[in-house]
Amino acid sequence: MENSPLFKSGHTACAGCGQAIAARLVIEAAGANTIVANNTGCLEVFSTKYPETAWGVPWIHSLFENGAAVASGIEAALIYLGKKDTINVIAQGGDGSTADIGLQALSGMLERGHDILYVCYDNEAYMNTGVQRSGLTPFDTNTTTSPSGARSSGNIRPKKPMPEICLAHGIPYVATASAGFPQDLTRKVKKAISIKGPKYIQVHVPCPLGWRHETNQMLPVAKLAVETGLYPLFEYENSVLVNRRQFTPKPVEEYLKSQGRFKHLLNNPEEIKKIQEIADNNIKKYNLKVEA
Amino acid sequence: MFGPLTVKPSESKGDKTGSWRTQVRPHYLHKDCIACRMCLMICPEGCVHGKEKNAFWADYNFCKGCGVCADICPKKDIAMVAEEPKGEDK
């Protein structure tokens, strides 16, 4: 990890980018014997602008929505070459390229049972194109295409339940993680890599620009998302819930106060109540509350 | 004939993103450090180096001054100080 050659300095991510942190931790956990297929997005753009590359592993970018399919081809080629047992394959992309435009390719990859780890960097909007709403944008979030206004309190839909969708495919490993819990993320990636078959890890990654918070606030913001119950951290192995991070729940208002993208809700107790309900439902569903 | 197509990691030196800092930079105090390595782990640039206690440092050629290392340090052994006029110097 020291002087990491797998994801080098000198990339052009924003200062304090949660995705840069997560991407580096993921590839360090997976190791040098890994091939990465990356969807179009912030990570791809800031890490590989010709003639620079931050990647010390073999890395390919094709299009916005086909990382999972390109990875399927890489995996098939490695099987043909008799090399799959010693080389990991990772397909990765943002929330937009995973849950929206790339959902088909991802579903196909999961259904066919490829030995690939899919990592979704969830910053909850199409950040690279200017903070537009995606299928993983949370309820009531202010984005440029779901702005708050006189007639709107932001995004009118809840997050698409991507981990559950992946679970429904019957794959051996599904987990959520967060850039605010780096050791947990590293552990989960290592565990996933050791399992054969399709794996899905969704990583919550704060975006200082899109979420409107100071660059040094990545950790508190990420922690609050988890500790309000809005972003549960859990692990499923073979469709059985084997692990979840428990905590003493904090009120969602603390999380909403920490970012500019929820500013419009702070004088709107009715909307805050709806968001608290989402959090409470998560806490109940995954049994996240620490017993007294 | 071929145009710009692929890049090897050895061919890429990276942009000198240290020039992005305008306000603050991390100052490693080297007083109470317990070598937990969290600063090294959490840096988005991967530009924090070190092994032994009180011997961690940020490469100012690449450090963007985000302040996450200072925020995560359990011993508060990293302070965000005003940026110097000649930014990239250590």
Added chain:
Amino acid sequence: MKEFVEGSHAVAQIIKACQPGVISAYPITPQTHIVEDLAQLVANGELKAQFVNVESEHSAASVVLGASATGVRVYTATSSQGLFYMQEVVFNIAGMRLPVVMTCANRAISAPINIWNDQQDSVSLRDAGWIQIYAEDNQEAVDFHLIGYRLAEDRRVMLPVMVCMDGFILTHGMETVDLPEQDKVNKFLPNYNPLYKLDPAEPISMGLLADPDYYMETRFAIQETMKASLGYLSEISSEFNTVFGRDYKDLLVQEYQTKDADKVIVAMGSVCGTIKEVVDEQRAKGKKVGLLRIITYRPFPYTRVYEALKDVPRVAVLDKAVSLGAYAPLAVEMKAAFYGKNKGPKVISSFVGGLGGRDITLESIHEVFRRLTAKEVNSDFIDLKPELLKEEYGK
């Protein structure tokens, strides 16, 4: 070894002989028999390939892109809507200089939906940077796939190749075909030796962002490679002839009785078989007619076309595609070949026919020769049914 087989089956056999490592395709009529045959060959253990059943053509092309990038020979096939669905990947593959070989079983484009043959699909992708070769019969369909791999994987080329064969007419037509033996295929087609590949032993990044300071040269490079490929095609054709005893000359055009012709039809694909019959029949009657068959459509052989037709007074271009709102695609190339030159036909008339699988008969070809007069016509549709047309909707 000669066999009386369905075109699709023959193509599957040559692909088997080329031994791709990864095959990925999505079903679409009329490509299905090729891919089904390959699936059976893999299931029987006769072809050691990874067969990936994908959920769309976009993913089929993406799978072969990824596998090719990993240094493995690949194959896919599609038609019509499938080709259009994978269009952005098709451009991507060429841009990344990956030697993918694909069969396009030419089929009409929706809307309206129509599964029968015309060439609108592959012709609509002529700008993609793929080498496009059109087969007249099933022997050519077989040979061109083998030649396609040899050309694509040539380290001076590294461009993908689309072998176009008319859907149903060739894919489902039964012909006697000489299927190349494995040892001869091995002689002609060496193992794929990539210029670069995804391999942890030597990491590289592929598919980077190229800003205005870097992008244009990548397109220029493909353009130059396309031009150079005009010559490589002759080279490879010659090698092919040495091994298999079939001479495709320069693999660019076929001049059929054009030397002293007064009227020549220009066309691509299986319709040329019909045209040749009419030419033979007319020649027997003393009429000086001929056919210029375009074999390689991309890169377009402007110089060869000029040489072949510069002394022919009247040329009819028969397009099995249409560029709605402009001159027909093949006609445009033909006219461009002569513009500004000292010699050339006095008339280059453009005809459109066969769309949506409407049969082009011997009589249709006679009609084209009849309509090829001193007065130039543009995008003149043959065998049109005016009774199906209304000036106003609903009347």
